[in-house]
Amino acid sequence: MSTTQLRKDVRPLTIDNVTVRFGALLALSEVSFSVEPGAVHAVIGPNGAGKSTMFNVLSGVYEVSEGEVRFGDEVLTGRKPHQIARLGVARAFQNIALSGSQTVVQNLMLGRHRLTTAGFVSAGLRLPKARNEEKRHTARVCEIAEFLELGNKLHVPVGVLSYGDQKRVEVARALSTEPRLLLLDEPVAGMNAEETARMAQTVLEIRDALGITVILVEHDMGMVMGIADRVTVLDFGRRIADGTPDEVQADPEVIRAYLGSGDETDPAAAAAHGTAEETP
Numbered sequence: 001m002s003t004t005q006l007r008k009d010v011r012p013l014t015i016d017n018v019t020v021r022f023g024a025l026l027a028l029s030e031v032s033f034s035v036e037p038g039a040v041h042a043v044i045g046p047n048g049a050g051k052s053t054m055f056n057v058l059s060g061v062y063e064v065s066e067g068e069v070r071f072g073d074e075v076l077t078g079r080k081p082h083q084i085a086r087l088g089v090a091r092a093f094q095n096i097a098l099s100g101s102q103t104v105v106q107n108l109m110l111g112r113h114r115l116t117t118a119g120f121v122s123a124g125l126r127l128p129k130a131r132n133e134e135k136r137h138t139a140r141v142c143e144i145a146e147f148l149e150l151g152n153k154l155h156v157p158v159g160v161l162s163y164g165d166q167k168r169v170e171v172a173r174a175l176s177t178e179p180r181l182l183l184l185d186e187p188v189a190g191m192n193a194e195e196t197a198r199m200a201q202t203v204l205e206i207r208d209a210l211g212i213t214v215i216l217v218e219h220d221m222g223m224v225m226g227i228a229d230r231v232t233v234l235d236f237g238r239r240i241a242d243g244t245p246d247e248v249q250a251d252p253e254v255i256r257a258y259l260g261s262g263d264e265t266d267p268a269a270a271a272a273h274g275t276a277e278e279t280p
């Protein structure tokens with residue numbers, strides 16, 4: 001865990017007995033775990049285990065059938081996605097949700113919208129208050145872009161950037177909302193080894209520099225085991241393990257779940273091949 005100072009308003013996240021049913025299918029079955037403030041916490045599991053469903057619950061896209069999610073004292077379940085966003089939970093999507101024709105800065109400013117206070121009229125008339133506010137927000141999103149190593153691409157349309165850079169803009173867009181909790185949905189999916197190592201490093205830097213909590217769903221076991229403080233493992237909608245990377249990699253039920261699934265991203269195999277040590 002980082003020794004960096006936590007943002008003061010970062011709270012523990014508690015997933016308490018969450019069940020999600022789609023008709024007869026149990027996508028999540030009485031799943032509980034907690035995420036410590038300032039942790040990098042990974043949620044893993046074979047295909048169909050319920051990882052995306054869990055993220056959709058955390059961000060308010062899916063309603064739970066039973067159970068509750070709390071962020072400190074605030075109950076997240078039962079709220080709409082925009083209400084959860086307002087509580088400081090931001091999600092970077094696996095399938096990039098950016099406007100390709102707009103520049104990096106323009107995309108980040110869209111992410112910033114909820115923090116702007118100047119009304120439509122004063123912004124439209126470009127009154128001094130609105131101008132100052134826009135300047136302040138632009139300066140901050142440029143800072144965030146620099147942090148994501150996009151400083152020399154601020155005015156480039158996102159659509160012409162490399163895939164790896166587009167994924168970084170997606171993370172920067174989520175950070176532009178100044179979240180207390182960042183949800184990263186397969187941040188390295190489709191990336192090459194170099195892009196993956198850079199993103200792994202970036203995730204640690206985000207946590208350390210901003211003092212926020214990061215939860216990631218990811219199939220790349222080398223990346224997960226290299227950077228996560230804790231790992232929750234799902235299989236067929238059930239939580240089958242929860243612990244440090246070393247603990248879950250040695251857990252017989254986890255090994256069985258991955259071997260049974262034929263998933264080549266088996267955590268034990270990743271450990272045996274030393275990939276856990278390769279990524280920062």
Ligand SMILES: Nc1ncnc2c1ncn2[C@@H]1O[C@H](COP(=O)(O)OP(=O)(O)OP(=O)(O)O)[C@@H](O)[C@H]1O
Binds near residue numbers: 025026049054
């Ligand atoms: N909106 C939905 N309607 C019906 N079934 C769904 C819905 N969303 C998910 N499911 C089902 O819930 C189960 C869990 O799916 P989920 O997408 O959460 O798994 P996952 O662990 O993210 O899988 P993957 O690694 O393949 O993305 C699957 O059987 C899936 O088909």
